[in-house]
Every structure is written in structure tokens, then in C-alpha cells.
Amino acid sequence: MEKTKPAIVYRYGRGAYVNLTNRCPTACSFCIKRRWEMDYRGNNLDLGGAEPSPAEISAALAREYAAAPFSELVFCGYGEPTMRFGELKELCRLLRAGAVQGVPAGLRVRLNTNGLAGLITGRDAAAELSGLVDSVHVSLNTPDPAAWLEIMRPAPQYAEKGFESVLAFVRSASSVMKETMVTAVELPGLDKGRFAALARELGAEPRFRPVLEEENGG
Ligand code: SF4
Secondary structure (H helix, E strand, C coil), X not given: CCCCCCCCEEEECCEEEECCCCCCCECCCCCCCCCCCCEECCEECCCCCCCCXXXXXXXXXXXXXXXXXXXEEEECECECXXXXXXXXXXXXXXXXXXXXXXXXXXXXXXXXXXXXXXXXXXXXXHHHCCXXXXXXXXXXXXXXXXXXXXXXXXXXXXXXXXXXXXXXXXXXXXXXXXXXXXXXXXXXXXXXXXXHHHHHHCCCEEEEECCCCCCCCC
């Protein structure tokens, strides 16, 4: 089947989803992007290496909002949004400055992530998102460092410090965000009690997701 033009913004529920990148430092065992051939509900999310600029995304969001308003902007696609941390922040700044035509500057912004932004940027990335992002959902999936390696299958440079770095990201996000959720796909062997305790210890709320939830990405 011939693919449609890649979607840089796509709609799901009441949100507008930004497809910032296809790059990802993990290869999660549950990721649906290959099985679904980079398609999500009729949207082709395969950017083919042509990552959109904040200005292009801003224009696409303005068009979408004019066609039908949305109540949330979500960074989530078949890739880890914080691989383009600078562009992510730039787009949020445009929004907060009222520069995304027609879209309210105070619109709720959510980031779905695997939580590796600290290692990706080498900085306290969550703190830098303060005032730009309202809600962070971190896909941690297990309270156990060894299981994290098996489930998330990080690239070698993220393996050694990955798990601890995600915990630090969650802790920092919890102190600056209105909402910080730590999510787990309900894979066999998951200790939900331990997972929920860890999430709360980090200052976040736990959330469990069925294996094939109707939501893609991180
Ligand atoms: S589920 Fe998300 S974080 Fe995991 S490999 Fe797929 S795109 Fe990357």
C-alpha cells in the first residue's frame, strides 16, 4: 500500500500530537511502530529523516486549530521527543508567547517520554521544561534496573546510567510540573505494588497501561 505524506501533527481524542522525530535511544519490547509499519490510525508517522522545524509545526498547529480546536498539545510519536530537546522547547516558547496563530498561549502541553532527556542533553532537562510543559508521562515500566534493560533495550551509551537517569528526571519533573505520571505497560512479571511505591517515592503518580493501549509512542 502506498504511504501518505508524513504527518507532523496528528489528532487523537481531544489532543493534537506532534511528531517531532523518529529517533529513539530505546527499542522497547512493546513498541508498536514496526508492527504497525509507522502508521498510527491512518497517519503516516514515518518522517523519512526529514524532521520538521518548530516553524513548520507551528504553522501545522495553527491550521489544525482553525479547522477544529484541540484542548491539549502532546509530544508523542514513533520516536523520543527529547531527542530534539531544543526544538521541543522552541515550539513551546512560541506557543507560550502567543505566536502559534489562533492557539491559546496557555494551552495544556504534555510530554510523553522515556525519561532519558537528562542523559540525552547532559543537563537537568525536566527543570528546563518548567513553565513550558504542564504534564510529563514517563514510560518507566518496571521498578527493577535489570528488567528495565530487558524491556527498554537502550542503545549502549544509555545502558549503564539509563535507569538512574530516568528516576532523576522523574524526581525533577515532579518538583516543577503540574502533573508527573510514571507509566508501566502491564507486562508479565510486573510488580504493581513496588512500581506504584517507587513512583510515589519520586513524587509522581503511577499509571498502568494495557499491553496494546490505543496510544502510541513513549
Ligand atoms: S515505545 Fe516509544 S520510547 Fe519505546 S522504542 Fe517505541 S518510540 Fe521509542
